[in-house]
Structures are given as structure tokens and as C-alpha cells.
Amino acid sequence: MKRYLLTPGPTPVPPEVLAVLSEPMIGHRTAEYRAVLGEVLERLQQVFRTNDDVVLMTASGTAAMESAVANTCSPGDRVVVVSAGNFGERWVSLTTAYGLEADVIRYPWGETPSADELAARLRELGGAQAVFLTHSETSTGVVADVESLAAAAQDAGALSVVDAISSLGAVPLETEEWGIDVVATGSQKALMTPPGLAMVSVSKAAADAASASPRFYLDWERYGKAQAKPDAPYTPAVSLVIALNVALGLILDTGLEETFDRHVRLGRACRAGAKAMGLELFSPDEDRSSVVTAIRMPDGIDGQEIVATVRSQMGVTLAGGQGELRGKIVRIGHIGYVDIFDVVTGLAALELALAEAGADIERGAGPGRALETFEHTRV
């Protein structure tokens, strides 16, 4: 059975990137590795759109998020968390684990956070040490307007910290221009590399925040000192870093603008296809939210069963709902190394599974409408 990976992470890895993973291992204290690392760090700055240092860690994206909490805040610090889904709640868990006084602006899952509400809350509180934001809320498909949210944080003198794990490299994020202090991401989404690497950009203000939280592996200063050489403070995931370098090269060769545009066009096609099938969108029908398309399941249909069917019967991996959305939605990820034919395949698999489950859907309409909607022949 042929396999298709359409989850919001890990995402498909291009063959050029996979190929270097099977090259013989090299030492990390060699000129050869240092050259790769130096190039990766420079390319990451281009993708993050910043001149700030980007710390590269061997870890999952959650560790990048945790490093922001541990390096910028001390126990007892007042912070604001904006949460509208599973990953917003991760900020809540992280800030709680570090003993911060987290004021949570909590939206129903699927809603889009408001910068005005954040500004008002910060005024009420008389400021905060940091504001923790989610760019692409992978659990709902909503991409927030972090430009406005970060501006609200900045106006209140708070550091702005953005989880951009499923968005960086897929949708525009102007780290420096928007004045975002910390942006966290991972290798396994738009960066088209297997999971295992986490990155975080650190503004001067964020680096200067004197934190009393205990930390070692996630301590930014240790990375900063080593990366200046360039080197890594601890044995890095050598093969993944080499792979990331290839993937970043592919992204920058294509161009970020063109890459963002592809995600917008894929999102439009996916949403149009789902609607043509007679399904209701859960994620917003807007261009900004073009990373993951979350689709409501018709009454009586269990999304988890649909996901299981398309995976075991058709070789297509989609994602179900998380937390309170479990069973209620199916998510099609179109992040990174994904083209219109993948989106059509995802919609086609969904159609077949829904039809088999007895759902009242329009047959044959989804993939066709997706293709019709897709704007360029350049895929």
C-alpha cells in the first residue's frame, strides 16, 4: 500500500533531505560539521526573518517553548498566556510548572484571539513580564494575528513569546519587524526535516531577562557561547542538523514568499474541496489559517474512526481532533513538502471513508473543486 502523510507534523520529508540521513556518521567537533552548523544558523535567521541569534537544540518543540519560560521568567513572575486550543494550554502547563503567576486569556477552541482583549488585560494587570502566544494553533487550524498580539505585548513592556512550531516557514512571521522577542519552532513541520530539532530566536531583551529558574540543557547562554564558534554545547543530533541544512536550502532556493503563497493556495483548495463535499469547516475560511484545515465531521460520524480507516485501508495518514475536539473533527495538514496532488489525495481518502461510513456527502465533488480552485499550474 502506498503511504501518504498529511498530518500537521511530522510532515513529509523531501527525498534530498532523507538521502543525507543515511550518509555515514561524522564527528560534531570537526570542521566538516562546524561548516554545516554555521550555514544552518545563518539560514535559520533568514527563515526566522531576524538578526537575533537562533538557538538550535536537540529536542522536541515543547522544549523550545519551555526554554522560553525558563530563560525569561522567574518563579512568581506575572505573565499572560493567550490560549485557544491544545497548544495554548501547553503554555499554561509550562508557565505553571515553573511557578509563574499566569493570567490566562482563554478562548473556546477554534476562536481567534483578539489583540484588543490582550491590550485591555495587560492594562488591567499593569503589565507583565512576558506574554505567551500561539501562532498556528495546530489543534484547531487557527493562525492568530501575532503581529497585533505582539504589538500589544510590546506596548505594555512585556516580552512577546510566540509558539510558531507549525507555522514558521509556512505563513509569514516577521520576527524582527514585528518586534517579537522569542519565536520557537521545530524541525518537523514547514522545515521539512524529521522531528528532533527545536529552535528558538532570542532578542536582546529576552537574552537580558535575568531568570532565577534552574536550567542547564535549556539554558540559552550555553548555546549562545558554543554557537558563536560555531559549536554545540552538547552532542547534537548530527544527522538531523545536516538534513535540516538541506531542507533550509530547498526552502530558501524556492523563496519564502513563494512558499507562503503555496500554503495559501493549498489551504484555499483544501477548504473549497471540503465544502464542496458538503462538509463544514472548523478552522476559519481565511487565507491566514492555511497550515492545517480542520473539518467538522457530520452528525453520527466519529472522526477517530475515519482517521483509522483512511490510515489502515488507504495508507493515508490524516489527524483527528485533540482534547475536547477528539472525534469531532478531522485535520488535513498541508505544511511543508506538500503539493496540490497530496491535498486532492487527502480529500479523496476522506470522501471514500465518509461514504463508507454512511455519511451524506457529495460524491466526486471535493477533489474536483480543490483542483478547480487551485490557482496556478505551478504546483
Added chain:
Amino acid sequence: MKRYLLTPGPTPVPPEVLAVLSEPMIGHRTAEYRAVLGEVLERLQQVFRTNDDVVLMTASGTAAMESAVANTCSPGDRVVVVSAGNFGERWVSLTTAYGLEADVIRYPWGETPSADELAARLRELGGAQAVFLTHSETSTGVVADVESLAAAAQDAGALSVVDAISSLGAVPLETEEWGIDVVATGSQKALMTPPGLAMVSVSKAAADAASASPRFYLDWERYGKAQAKPDAPYTPAVSLVIALNVALGLILDTGLEETFDRHVRLGRACRAGAKAMGLELFSPDEDRSSVVTAIRMPDGIDGQEIVATVRSQMGVTLAGGQGELRGKIVRIGHIGYVDIFDVVTGLAALELALAEAGADIERGAGPGRALETFEHTRV
């Protein structure tokens, strides 16, 4: 130029393991991945020689060490660190970062720690929450007698925590039989997998130690709950876990006893070869210390330059000295996927470089003596 990797980590990765790294990415919430993870966790218990849970993290080995500090001790706790090299000092840094009251038994680099001294210190102190030990001190080549050291900790009612990053799977370590509470290791040494995965075995006593240190990514309980399914709490380094499964299969197919024996025979051959060349060993001339052979450089020879020469001129990667041993020693790692021909190559490269640097060494004797010393034709 052909390449040879003879550092004490990362170590060479077998082609069967490299090959799976370039297979298409799969989702981590799939039956396919869960089956691999379940097998890895079971095989890790076999290699750790324990029925305790083994926590599998996406991180460098240092994070596994840090997790032991963060999960078993609270700020202000009295602990003992036994340090005789660079990695013993890492325990000092880690325990200090977490605000523990660390009593350090510090030996000159290259010495072998004494269990009697540890027992005496623990008596003086009236016990400790935990004792932090290094099994194979990669910076010096010394493998400590952790069986006796852990027994001394146990007698004093302290948790025993062992850094076995460069030893686990290379030299005997009976986690359960020796009553060791926590053993930390990484994927990139004897486990013959690229760097990026860290593992730690956790005894019931260690799991029950209520720690007040803040932690999230390194929190054992989150891994324990997920791994019971089996699942990972955060997106794992999927390709590395799949690769680790292949490597663990190779190790267990060969058998741990045979693998330990190979390391002993390679260590004997390497030491005999170095001595035949007229060089002095820095690491002990004993079978237990058969993971890394540290060799003193003759007067007037800079070990860093020798390492640079063999790497750039001959394609052979050896390791220099760390910290205070920088320039004074050269280290040949013979861990994991290494055979007698690799050791001969390492010695031969060392001979060529030393001769070129004008050192007074016996030509042609090292590789020959290594071969002569090697006991079996079974490589």
C-alpha cells in the same frame, strides 16, 4: 578520501541502521510507530539489564543526566558527586544549577574513584539524597567500578545515579542486580545510532522521590504515562527511534556478553599497540576501561595538532583531550560498531602523524602488536 570515525561518540552507525533513516517519514500517532516504540522500550530494558521503566527522550545525553537531577532532588538537598574528569564535572554543574548542596569527591583527572572513600564521605555527612556517578569517564578513558560505588550509596540510603553514556552496551552494567536507581545513556555511543536520543532507567525509589524542582520536558512522569500506551508525550525523533530499534536488534542478536567481550579484546589490542609504538597510556591498562583508550602525547607534541592532521590528511577522526588534558592526550574510541581493523587503522594513522611531527616512536610496531594481541579470529 575515505573516512574513519574513531571518536568516543558519535560512533560509526551500521549500514542497516543508516538505511532506515532515509525511509519516508511516518506519523508518531500511528500503530506502525507505536509498535516500533514498544519494541524499543522492551529492548532497552534488556540492554539496561533491568525491569525498571526506561524513559526515552529526544535530547542529548546531558538532558538525561539533568532529568535525574531534576526528578530526584529538590533545591537545598544534600548530594554527593564523584568526579574524576570532564563528565564528573558535568554532574557538578548540573547539581549546582538546580541549587543542590553538592559535596564533591574530586579526583585528579585519570584517577579511578574509590568506593571506600565514597562510603566514608557518606558516613561523615550522615547520608545524602543521591550520589551522582560516572561509569565511563569519556574524557580520561577510566571506567569506574560502579557496582561498588552504587553499593556504598545504597548502604547510606542514598539514591545512586550513574552516567553510563559512553558505557552502556559496551561494558557490563547490571542496573537491577547492582541496585542502581538511575542509569542515563545516549543513542550515539555503544547503541550505534546517531545522536539525538537520551534514555534513563528509573527505579521505583527514584520515581517516588518527590522533587520540588521545576521541570516539564524532562519530567519522568509525563514520559511514564505516555510510554505505558506506548506513546511519547511530545513529538519524538521518529527516524532516530526507528533506527535505534534496528541497532538494538543487532546488539541483542549478537548478544550482550559477546559485545562486552569484543570491547575488552579491542581495548587490549589498542593499548598493546600504543605501548608497542613506545607511547604511554593515560587511561588505565585494565580490561574494565575498554571503551576509550587515552594515550599521552610525547614531550613537544601537541595532541590537538595530531588530531587535526589525521583528520584533514588521512580522513581519520580521533579525539583530543578535553579541559585540562587538551593537547596532552589523544583518545581512540572503540565503542559500538568498531572492529579490530578500525583499531589498527586508528593506530596506523596515529603512527603516521606522530612520525611526521618528529616524535620518537617505534615505526611499524603498533598496528602489528594490536593484531598479534587480538585474541580471536572472530572480529
